[in-house]
Amino acid sequence: MNDREIFINMIDDNLNEMSDTIDCLYTTSNFRVKNKLLNRLRKSMSNISMLTQGLRNDTSMNNPQPSSDRLFTLDELSRYNGRNGNPAYVAINDIVYDVTGNAAWGGATHFGLTAGTDVTSPFASCHAGQPILSKLKVVGKIT
Numbered sequence: 001m002n003d004r005e006i007f008i009n010m011i012d013d014n015l016n017e018m019s020d021t022i023d024c025l026y027t028t029s030n031f032r033v034k035n036k037l038l039n040r041l042r043k044s045m046s047n048i049s050m051l052t053q054g055l056r057n058d059t060s061m062n063n064p065q066p067s068s069d070r071l072f073t074l075d076e077l078s079r080y081n082g083r084n085g086n087p088a089y090v091a092i093n094d095i096v097y098d099v100t101g102n103a104a105w106g107g108a109t110h111f112g113l114t115a116g117t118d119v120t121s122p123f124a125s126c127h128a129g130q131p132i133l134s135k136l137k138v139v140g141k142i143t
């Protein structure tokens, strides 16, 4: 499956999630739940806008997939901040992971953290022992 198809599938996933969220909104009268659901809708929308921006910038989309052996300086990593159609990468223990389109990293941010940076210590503080990294694609190493 090429990148375009992957992005289009992700857009579909977000649209399906939005449809489910709207169904829940119809059935709930609880103010707090309503707010949470509205936040989830906003996150899905920001995912979709990032993905469509990525599709628009087709050139970067069709770059051959960097292999996991690709080397990044921290300066190069900072360009993969998930903005302006760029993919969103983070580094943990000198390994570079792709968090583009990951629901928890909507808008290329996550609990105050931003893509394009080394997040080794916040990861250790917040997710030690959790099987999260195996779900993310490795796109290179820090040199």
Ligand code: HEM
Pocket (backbone or CB within 6 Å): 090, 097, 099, 102, 103, 104, 110, 111, 113, 119, 120, 122, 123, 126, 127, 132, 135, 136
């Ligand atoms: C400030 C430190 C952090 C906090 C407080 C935090 C908190 C959380 C929470 C509450 C969730 C579950 C809810 C959600 O999906 O939004 C989550 C999921 C996730 N976090 Fe973090 N996180 C932190 C740092 C990181 C870092 C550094 C990474 C780097 C890759 C990361 C990657 C993820 C991923 C990929 C998920 C989704 C997991 C899944 O699909 O099951 N988090 N985080």
